[in-house]
Amino acid sequence: MRYLPLTPDDRAEMLGVIGSATVDDLFQDVPAAARAKDLFDLPLHAGELEVERELSALANRNRAAGAGPFFCGAGAYRHHVPATVDHIIQRSEFLTSYTPYQPEIAQGTLQVLFEFQTQVAALTGLEVANASMYDGSTACAEAVMMSQRVTRREKAILSGGLHPHYAATTQTIAHAEGMQIVRQAAAVDAEAAVIAAIDAETACVVVQTPNVFGVVTDVTKIAEAAHAAGALLIVVTTEAVAYGLLKSPGEMGADIAVAEGQSIGNALNYGGPYVGLFACREKLVRQMPGRLCGETVDAEGRRGYVLTLSTREQHIRREKATSNICTNSGLCALAFTIHLSLLGEVGLRQLAALNHSRARELRTALAAVPGVEILTPRFFNELAVRVPGDAAALVEAVLADGVVAGVPYSRLDPHAGLDDVLLLAATETTTSDDIAALAAALARKIAPQGNAQ
């Protein structure tokens, strides 16, 4: 077997050194009743060619996003990633190293994390950022639990514009930890309803901008209301490219900003692995979850980097840790940092402007389709529309023309009563031809009487 270097002679010789007659002797502590004598009922080993054949056949049964006009967003976005990014993250020294517990031989990973933290702090307009989380949704749940540690209050108010998967994840995890989660009703301009719900028991308010319907909101007033009540404002962003154009969460008064960083450097990957961004005000740093990388010096006084403030973490604090998190999303964070280094200030701003421009073109085209109503007043690169009839059925119908028209809101939350709402995103990968094909296909499928066919 190609991954196993030992030869039969090696094994025999090694057993001799150990002083055991057979390998079975080494498993003597396993209760006899649990020792499998036969192989399990699974196929036997396969060569590289055979495995590649099987998995390629599976891959070929999927319709890749890039295979034609494609408008899905809702928390994951198709962007162009420069070839350099994937080349560097496959270098052995990055791909096959462990968490940088031995800083003397992990400065590559550590310096990248320090650069990552600096980039995330700059994007979010906050002072400190951690070395990444699993993804945006778990970062959101962690932020809510952090607000409990900071305020010693139990109630979290989630805006109806928060991505339903983020809300469900937060509800599952933070509720288990003992918090009271208040989910507001889904609505396009849901942020307007948040302030009225804030009270003296509120630990945090969670708002998303651009929200799940694509609406961009200035949350400054929500921040003021939250702070006046002694609560924290958590601002969620699922499209990190938006930071290149829009006011940052920090500028608008956020105490914690979390985001899905997939858009920068990472492929769609059918939902994972992604990279969660997490930033906060400096005074809150000791309540932060996750790994942190900090600057220090070595024995010769040279600048270097180490994992730090680990007294917050599970391997030191055990049941008193700020989180049970052990892993971050290191390689995805590396991809994020390399892509953002290639973009730079100039490139990110241009990329963001380009995304917005494509979405404006999309909006214009959709507005011209009879029966389609634009719901999102202010957007970055994503918008919600109302279609006649069921949006999911319309998406299936349009698929016959080779167009993936977007995400029906009902896919995210079937109970919201928004079955006629469709979410569409455009990025720099979206062409004018794509938009024209979408508009034509929608116009064909939306019949004059207003039913999707």
Place this chain on the structure above:
Amino acid sequence: MSIVNVGRPTRPDSVLAESHASLTGGRGLLQDEPLLFELGGWDKTGVDLDAPAEDAADLGDLVRAGPIGLAGLSEPEAVRHYVRLSQKNHAIDLALYPLGSCTMKHNPRLNEKLARLAGFADLHPLQPQSTTQGALELMDRLAHWLKTLTGMPAVALSPKAGAHGELCGLLAIKAAHEAAGHGARRRVLVPTSAHGTNPATAAFVGYSVTEIAQTPDGRVDIADLAAKLAPDVAAIMVTNPNTCGLFERDIIEIARLTHEAGAYFYCDGANFNAIVGRVRPGDLGVDAMHINLHKTFSTPHGGGGPGAGPVVLSAALAPFAPAPWVVHGEAGLHLVEEAIEEAGQAFGRMCAFHGQMGMFVRAYAYMRSHGADGLRQVAEDAVLNANYIKARLSDVMSPAFPDGPCMHEALFDDTWLEGTGVTTLDFAKAMIDEGFHPMTMYFPLVVHGAMLIEPTETESKRELDRFCEALRALAAAAKAGDAERFKGAPYLAPMRRLDETLAARKPKLTWRPEPDAPSAAA
């Protein structure tokens, strides 16, 4: 003598200064590399983008006014920056990486290639399910392999890492107790040797933690366990093989006692690689166990993630599994994404979307490559390699549990360093100068000055011997009084020992411009 000996000398002069410093401060190919932000690219970019056709005037004052503060690099500069940084890292591709409990095994490149196929990598989690049947089929096959290898009836694929899997398992247990009206069970029993994530996870879901004592031979003290299995205990969390690298001989009895007390048995599956293909946790009485795909099934650790932590569940816990999961429907495979109606008692959702698909592809490719026969050999070779190291080092170092075989990792304590003035940390740092990553140190906590060595099955006998020779030489140096070699180590790494106290006392977590330096804000 070389046969090509014309013109210039092919052998270096042996004259070398005692301590040779370069004129510019670097060490040959290993150069100090500034931070991205110090390379000066405030107006530079390494991408060529089209100019936007429409402006952002419609957004008014929602647009960011000031600079962001990002630095950019041209493509050649970016490549050089990150390649230089990469060379400061140790990696499993360079040498044995014996971090006990972390399982640093070879990462097959076939897996990387397959995960990058457009049909997997360029697939959106919310595109119509009719267009992702191949992806759902892969998830279904992965689930089948995991269930078969563990002997468990159900698996939740979505947890994103081992600790996230632990959380998933405990949430399923909590939901099961609540459904049965046993919400008063508030305590979780955890052995003193457990991973830190176990008590952290238990506390996370609102349980209090009680420690179970350990026997002198490194196993759960079953009498102590029995005494503590009170009616308020919700679950036990036991790692098996445990963090001392030993199989819990009484595991079936532990499960029986746990179930008799109305509690569930959560098994930390971090060490499943020691028994895969030979022992099914389902046959041991386990109710829930996470599987670190980045340990047992070879997905790369990537300098700290991404991991993947699917959780296998017993029949009692299966109904409470979180969304989503794959079912066979009339129109092919179907992903159940909504926890409320279709899924009955599901406890909720662990994350957005469906889990670490990129890792599923890699892990499945690894399983298919090994097959039922190869996976069994994986466990055997992993255990053989660890016992070989234990046998080769036991006369110079002190094994924590000398009697009987270990499983996939060999645990030593620091008794053998007594009187040398060398600590476990010093010894580990000196290993770096010999070209090896240190073993796991000071864990498990139950063994003084612990050194936990896990070679994995992907090491050749030659590399194991090279490693053992290096450790034997170091051990001899320590005992011969050469403490200086250890106290200052490492000497030959990219950096000397770093001041972690300073880092924690005055945390500097981001780069900030010097007051006078040019920056984006200037």
